[in-house]
Amino acid sequence: MRRYLARKLLIYLLTFFVAVTIDWAIPRLMPGDPISGLISRLQADPTAAQEMHGYFTKSFGLDEPLWRQYLNFWAGLAHGDLGPSIAYVGSSVSGLIRAAIPYTLALLVPAIVLSYIAGNRVGALAARRKVLDNTALPAAYLLTATPYMFLALMLAYFFAFRWQVFPVSGAYDFSLQPEWSVEFVRSFVVHWFLPFLTLFLVSFGGWAIGMRNLIIYELEADYANYLQALGAPNRLVRKYAYRNAVLPQMSGLALALGAVVGGALVTEIVFGYPGVGTLIITAIQNRDYFLLQGIFLFIILGVLIANFVVDIAYVIVDPRTRTGLQGS
Amino acid sequence: MAAAEPSAESAVAGTLLDPLAVEPSKVRRGEALTVAFRNRKLIFGLSLLSLLLLLAVVGPLLTDLDPFEFYDALGQPPSSEHWLGTTSPGQDVYTQFVHGLRASFIVGAVAGCVAAALGMVVGFAAGYFGGVVDDLLSMLTNVVLVIPTIAVLIIVAAYLSVGSLLSEAVLIGVTSWPWAARAIRAQTFSLASRDFVSLARLSGQGGWRIIVKEIAPNMSSYLFLTFILLFGGSILICATLDFLGLGPSQVMSLGLMLNVAVSNSALQLGMWWWFITPGVAITAVVFALYITNVGLDEVFNPKLRRS
Numbered sequence: 001m002r003r004y005l006a007r008k009l010l011i012y013l014l015t016f017f018v019a020v021t022i023d024w025a026i027p028r029l030m031p032g033d034p035i036s037g038l039i040s041r042l043q044a045d046p047t048a049a050q051e052m053h054g055y056f057t058k059s060f061g062l063d064e065p066l067w068r069q070y071l072n073f074w075a076g077l078a079h080g081d082l083g084p085s086i087a088y089v090g091s092s093v094s095g096l097i098r099a100a101i102p103y104t105l106a107l108l109v110p111a112i113v114l115s116y117i118a119g120n121r122v123g124a125l126a127a128r129r130k131v132l133d134n135t136a137l138p139a140a141y142l143l144t145a146t147p148y149m150f151l152a153l154m155l156a157y158f159f160a161f162r163w164q165v166f167p168v169s170g171a172y173d174f175s176l177q178p179e180w181s182v183e184f185v186r187s188f189v190v191h192w193f194l195p196f197l198t199l200f201l202v203s204f205g206g207w208a209i210g211m212r213n214l215i216i217y218e219l220e221a222d223y224a225n226y227l228q229a230l231g232a233p234n235r236l237v238r239k240y241a242y243r244n245a246v247l248p249q250m251s252g253l254a255l256a257l258g259a260v261v262g263g264a265l266v267t268e269i270v271f272g273y274p275g276v277g278t279l280i281i282t283a284i285q286n287r288d289y290f291l292l293q294g295i296f297l298f299i300i301l302g303v304l305i306a307n308f309v310v311d312i313a314y315v316i317v318d319p320r321t322r323t324g325l326q327g328s
Numbered sequence: 329m330a331a332a333e334p335s336a337e338s339a340v341a342g343t344l345l346d347p348l349a350v351e352p353s354k355v356r357r358g359e360a361l362t363v364a365f366r367n368r369k370l371i372f373g374l375s376l377l378s379l380l381l382l383l384a385v386v387g388p389l390l391t392d393l394d395p396f397e398f399y400d401a402l403g404q405p406p407s408s409e410h411w412l413g414t415t416s417p418g419q420d421v422y423t424q425f426v427h428g429l430r431a432s433f434i435v436g437a438v439a440g441c442v443a444a445a446l447g448m449v450v451g452f453a454a455g456y457f458g459g460v461v462d463d464l465l466s467m468l469t470n471v472v473l474v475i476p477t478i479a480v481l482i483i484v485a486a487y488l489s490v491g492s493l494l495s496e497a498v499l500i501g502v503t504s505w506p507w508a509a510r511a512i513r514a515q516t517f518s519l520a521s522r523d524f525v526s527l528a529r530l531s532g533q534g535g536w537r538i539i540v541k542e543i544a545p546n547m548s549s550y551l552f553l554t555f556i557l558l559f560g561g562s563i564l565i566c567a568t569l570d571f572l573g574l575g576p577s578q579v580m581s582l583g584l585m586l587n588v589a590v591s592n593s594a595l596q597l598g599m600w601w602w603f604i605t606p607g608v609a610i611t612a613v614v615f616a617l618y619i620t621n622v623g624l625d626e627v628f629n630p631k632l633r634r635s
Contacts, residue, residue, distance in 0.1 A: 015471045022480070026487050141622070145560070145614035147567045149586055150607030156595055157603075168596065255507060258476030265478070266571055270590060284486060284573055292486050299479045307474055 001315050001322045008311045012304045019300040023293050024073045028066070059084065082294040087286035093294035096279060101298070103171055104275035106192060108264050111199035112257070118200075119207020120249060124242050126208065127215035137212060143205030148263035152198040152270035159194060166194050169272030195264075195271045203260055210252055214245035250314050254307045261299055363627050370623025376616035380609075384433050387426030395424040395580040406601055413601035416592050421585075425605045428582035432563050432613060435497040435581075439562035442501025444555045447508030452539045454509070455516025466513070473506040478568060485574035493579050496569065500562050508554050515550055519543050549628040553621055560617035567610050582606035 057063050061072050076082065082093035119140075126136040143151075160168040172178065172187040218224060218241035227237045268277030276295055283291040315321045364370055393399070396419065401409070403416040412421040454465035480503050490496045519525060520543065528538045544551065569575050570583025577584075585606040589595075594602040 011467070011470050012474065014467070015474045018471055019475055023483065026483055137622075138619075141618045142611070142615055145564075145618055146611045147564055147571075147583075147586075147607065149568070149571050149590075150603070150611060153586070153590070153595060153603045153607060157598075157600060161595060161598060255473065258474075258478065261476050262478030262565075262568055266568055269571075270595075280482065281572060284482075287486075289486065292483055296479050296483045299476055303476050304474060 004315065004321045005311060008308065012308060016300065016304055020074070020077065020297065021070075023296050023300075024070060027289055027293065028069075077297070082297070083290045085288055085291045087282050087288035087291060093291050096291065097276070097294055097298050100274060100276045100279045103273060104264055104268065104277070107195050107199055107267070107273070107275065108260060111196055111203060111264075112253075112260055115200045115203035116207055116249075116253060119204045120211045120242075120246065122204075123208035123211025123213075124215050124238070124245070127212045128219060133212070136208065140205040140208040140212075143201050144209060146202055146205075147266075148198060148202055149266040149270050151202060152195065152267045155194050155198055156270060167191050171274050191271075191273075195267050195273050198267045198270075199260060199263055202263060203256065206256065207249065210249055211245060214248055215241050218242075218244050247314075247318055250310060250317065253310050257303050257306050261303060360627060364623075367623045367627055369619050370627060373616050373618075373620030373623050376612065377620060380429065380613050380616060381433060383426060384429040388423070388430060391420070391423050391426070393420040393423040395419065395427045403597065403599055405599075412605050413599070415588065415602055416594070416597065416599065421601055421605055424580050424585050425582070425609060427580040428585055428606055429609050429613070431493055431579055431581045432566065432610065434493055435500065435566045436559045436563040436613070438494060438497035439500040439504065439566070440555055440559035442498055443505040443508060443558045443562065444551070446502065446505035447512055447554065447558075448544075448551065450505065450509040451512025452516050452543065455513040456520050456535060456539055456543065458517075458520075462513075465509075469506045469509050469513075472503070473510065477503045477565065481565070481569055482572065482574060485569060490574065490576050491578075492576055493581075496566065496575055497562070500565050500569070504558065504561060504565065508558060511554060512547075512551070515547050516543055519546055549624070553625060553628075556617055556621045556624070560614045560621075563610065563614055563617075582610050 061069055064072070080094050082097075085091045085093050085096055088096060122136060123140075126132045156168055159166045167173075167190060169191075171191050172184060173191075176184050176187055178184065215238070219237070221241075221244075224237050224241055227240065264275070265277035265280055267273070268275045269281050272278065276298070279291065280295055282288070283295065398418040399410075399414060399420060400418060401407075401414045402418045404410055404414045406413045410420050410422065412425060414420055415424075450465050450469060454462045454469070477500075481499060484499060485496075488495075488499075490499065516539075525538060525542050528542050533541070566575070566581070567583035567586070570581045571587045571590075573584075573587050575581055575584060583606075586603055589599070589603040589606075594600075
């Protein structure tokens with residue numbers, strides 16, 4: 001178990017190192033000077049521009065040798081200092097991200113967990129059951145083929161615009177302040193539901209398909225045939241098949257994380273939900289590269305932590321990883 | 329394949345765990361075709377796909393309008409003059425849609441090829457040569473696999489300001505190969521220990537020659553299915569990138585249509601034709617690809633067929 005987790009941890013540390021290096025290198029490898037590009041967007045007069053160029057070059061430490069810049073980048077990272085934002089004048093990148101993260105997590109975590117559970121259950125039920133398979137499978141494929149932003153637009157159009165059951169945008173009513181009151185919580189949940197549903201539905205399709213296919217394979221396996229030949233009830237055979245099929249699904253969870261995060265970003269944009277996605281689109285529109293770089297690091301960090309959590313769960317579920325044998 | 333990773337990975341890994349099941353040499357050609365023509369999923373998927381492809385090729389020829397041109401009709405619903413209506417600044421939705429559909433197919437094909445090629449090189453090398461090669465390549469694969477594709481694409485595309493469809497496609501291709509490499513590695517690994525491969529090795533053939541002559545043909549159907557999933561996944565990633573406004577701005581794409589529709593409040597104005605058209609188009613292409621994939625899977629792999 002310790003070897004298994006140590007190996008995984010090594011890969012994550014390496015990944016983080018590579019990601020930070022990419023994040024540091026990309027602006028410096030690109031042709032042109034990012035600072036000049038930024039300032040020309042602000043349309044300041046020449047003297048002010050000169051001044052600002054000096055200020056930004058200094059504040060990002062771009063006048064120092066490259067190796068020192070690289071070390072400074074790590075040092076800044078360790079202190080949670082990612083520099084000032086260009087788009088939101090007066091705010092720091094890390095402060096902006098810290099304010100946006102809770103909203104994104106509020107969408108992502110329930111959507112990932114619930115879609116995983118529900119998708120696996122429905123997929124397992126559908127496998128080798130004609131009627132359910134013929135209805136659930138096409139629906140699941142349709143869901144997984146739908147771009148997140150399109151499903152978000154459709155839900156917003158029907159539920160918020162046409163039937164006005166849910167609000168169109170924001171995370172809570174504009175007249176309210178974030179606080180622990182019944183009114184605010186109600187408003188928050190109502191605004192949260194449609195973006196959550198978007199993420200839930202698309203991921204649900206993927207899990208259902210994966211589980212259905214895996215169960216079919218498990219039911220073909222020798223142990224399943226043997227159990228059946230012994231006259232074991234169908235329920236029992238399916239239960240064993242399910243337990244075996246859960247393992248590859250769990251390793252699939254790590255892969256799916258990146259996609260769901262991408263989905264959350266575009267879903268937030270459609271609903272004007274004040275999470276990381278909305279921050280990204282503002283950063284892109286204002287060419288706020290430093291904000292983008294900071295968000296990039298936070299997404300990587302989040303995905304790595306989530307991966308590690310999945311690995312620990314895997315150790316609990318799969319006894320082979322505990323006895324020193326290689327898990328699948 | 330960021331946008332479609334979960335389904336794609338589980339679909340491939342899930343349905344084709346056993347390489348024995350996919351050996352086209354074992355199936356007589358005529359028999360395979362009979363099975364193929366009886367498979368309703370395959371027929372449905374291929375028909376829908378051909379229809380969309382036809383629309384992408386012929387569609388732009390049916391109209392003299394330009395996707396970027398502004399016309400007098402502002403925000404009009406579908407009419408005989410503007411078949412799918414116009415956008416609020418007065419662009420023709422049908423023209424944008426068919427050009428965007430064409431762009432989607434191009435990006436999907438190019439990115440799918442790039443990703444499949446990279447995935448095959450890495451997967452074959454790691455699976456066949458093993459040892460240090462495998463350790464290094466697997467490490468590389470795992471590292472790239474954990475980094476969310478979309479995050480890398482956002483940061484790279486923001487700085488590069490992608491100018492052409494082709495560079496966008498290549499960019500998507502070089503970031504979405506890892507799951508394919510991992511799947512191909514596993515398949516190669518199990519094929520490499522078969523007798524016919526050992527025989528080829530004994531006869532003194534080089535490693536890559538054995539891979540190309542002996543191993544690849546025996547998993548050709550698997551490779552083809554992988555390519556289809558990479559194709560579909562690339563279209564979804566491309567749509568996301570274009571939706572974020574990071575695609576080429578001079579090329580009309582379905583994602584860009586959605587981007588403009590959202591930023592011009594098509595939703596709040598109730599202009600459904602503006603965002604339903606590109607959304608349905610992306611969904612239909614990817615859905616057709618996935619269904620074709622399932623159908624082919626059942627044709628290649630008798631275990632999956634319903635008894």
